[in-house]
Amino acid sequence: MFPIALDTDVNVCALSESILGAARDVDSCVYLTVGTGIGGGICINGQTIKGLQHPEMGHIPVIRHPADTYAGGCPSHTDCLEGLASGPAIEARAGQPAAKLAPDHLVFTIESDYLAQAIYTYALVLSPKRFVLGGGVMHVPGLLEQIRNQVTHKNKGYLAHIDALPDYIVAPGLGDDVGIIGCFLITNSTR
Numbered sequence: 001m002f003p004i005a006l007d008t009d010v011n012v013c014a015l016s017e018s019i020l021g022a023a024r025d026v027d028s029c030v031y032l033t034v035g036t037g038i039g040g041g042i043c044i045n046g047q048t049i050k051g052l053q054h055p056e057m058g059h060i061p062v063i064r065h066p067a068d069t070y071a072g073g074c075p076s077h078t079d080c081l082e083g084l085a086s087g088p089a090i091e092a093r094a095g096q097p098a099a100k101l102a103p104d105h106l107v108f109t110i111e112s113d114y115l116a117q118a119i120y121t122y123a124l125v126l127s128p129k130r131f132v133l134g135g136g137v138m139h140v141p142g143l144l145e146q147i148r149n150q151v152t153h154k155n156k157g158y159l160a161h162i163d164a165l166p167d168y169i170v171a172p173g174l175g176d177d178v179g180i181i182g183c184f185l186i187t188n189s190t191r
Contacts, residue, residue: 009033010057011048012186013178014041017132019185021173026129030122031178032057034115035135038082042126048186058082062117065110068093085114087137103141112143116150119169123151123159134172144171 014023014031023029028044040057042049049055059080070093074083083089090098094107101107119131133144148169155162162168172178 009179010039010041011043011050011054012041013134013172014043014132015046015048016174016178016185017172018043018046021178022132022170023130024173028126028128029130029132030057030119030126030128031132031134031172032115032118033135034085034133034137035087038086038118038135040122042128044128057118057122058086060118060121062114065113067106068110081114081118085111085118085137087135090137098137098140101140103143108140108143108146111137112146112150115147116154119147119151120154120162123155123162130167131169132172133169134176134178138171144169 010031010033013033014029017023017031018029023043031041031043033039038058040055042055059074059077059082061077061079062081062084064079064084068084070084070089072078072080072083073086073089073092074080077083087098090101090107090111093110094101094105115133122128122131133147138144151169152163157163
């Protein structure tokens with residue numbers, strides 16, 4: 001007989017990063033994936049967090065960037081994070097997928113602003129010790145650093161740890177295998 005466990009794809013990513021990856025040295029993390037959609041998982045003390053349903057971290061409202069004229073791609077919300085910052089939103093706005101754009105393209109200034117707004121909001125509400133940012137869009141060179149800079153700018157010194165911890169917002173330690181590793185780990189984590 002084999003053990004079976006169910007959770008969301010991003011929660012198992014958060015779990016695998018907390019056990020074996022970039023958040024293994026802290027007791028709480030948020031994992032955000034930025035790709036065909038935007039989702040987030042939360043892991044605290046080796047347990048993923050769920051409530052009435054799984055967290056819908058990609059559908060929080062964000063303040064529209066002044067240079068952004070894109071209407072948004074979410075069929076349910078005009079100005080949600082996923083509708084404005086997912087891979088399909090980048091492609092609709094710029095006419096090409098993120099991977100084909102120059103890293104200094106204006107779309108990544110807009111992208112880093114939206115993701116920084118979300119991270120700062122999650123930092124205020126959830127207070128994790130680390131953020132891990134994965135997904136295909138995060139492969140764009142320099143985007144992670146732009147996001148870090150935007151979070152610091154939005155923070156304005158309020159949360160001291162954001163400015164003091166150089167490893168507060170990081171890339172996945174397990175790379176693109178984070179999800180499959182999490183699927184193996186979830187059957188062994190206590191529920």
